């Protein structure tokens with residue numbers, strides 16, 4: 001829960017950005033030691049605005065980790081460690097297109113994008129194939145392209161509240177399966193796809209979550225499905241499931257619930273995965289540039305639905321703390 005303390009050494013200024021989500025936070029230096037009152041204030045603002053944006057923060061990996069630890073334990077990814085971590089900082093996941101090209105080949109990402117089953121396929125909440133997905137993520141930009149590469153977030157509480165009452169009542173009762181590579185049409189007839197399918201069949205990471213989760217800190221109801229990770233609604237036929245999910249995906253990505261952030265070196269976005277989805281950019285892949293980002297994620301709870309039922313682990317391991 002949010003703690004309140006009297007005096008705060010830091011007077012932060014919070015300015016809303018979009019109509020329903022996002023706020024710029026200024027008047028704070030994240031390289032300095034933060035007092036409890038400031039940490040509480042940031043947490044409180046995060047719960048209100050869902051995603052907070054900080055600019056011109058000159059912090060290194062250790063300071064990034066220290067900032068994250070104010071909000072909980074940092075997550076260790078389940079199963080085989082994916083991604084690239086900076087030397088000596090396994091808690092950090094680095095996103096570096098050029099390093100990925102070296103490791104996986106030049107057109108790795110582009111190849112998957114061409115297999116997306118819809119234009120919304122990139123929207124996701126972090127690591128929902130785990131039974132206890134991270135509560136929060138903190139992404140820091142080190143190098144940014146001169147143009148393109150913005151990230152978008154959507155407010156899943158507002159999207160839930162924007163549904164009509166009969167539909168809210170219906171989705172309140174549903175549960176859905178989450179897995180990696182959901183929105184990529186991998187074909188068993190394609191030899192390269194077969195390698196990836198084999199890897200995901202050997203090491204599946206699958207969880208079933210409520211379609212509407214109750215936020216553990218605010219008690220709000222939020223949609224908890226995303227085009228990038230939700231495979232199907234349990235108990236419905238494939239056709240029914242597809243239609244209901246498509247309706248929800250179109251709705252939750254409506255522009256009115258979203259905010260878009262332009263990155264610069266030293267920018268930080270801090271978001272609540274329990275009440276948002278985000279969309280990784282794809283509009284800078286067509287030209288040479290450098291974009292290096294670093295992320296830490298905060299260990300989350302097992303989601304709870306409207307009726308009090310909790311998520312189930314189907315396959316794989318829960319996320320653990322570092």
Ligand SMILES: [Fe+2]
Pocket residue numbers: 124125126278
């Ligand atoms: Fe993400």
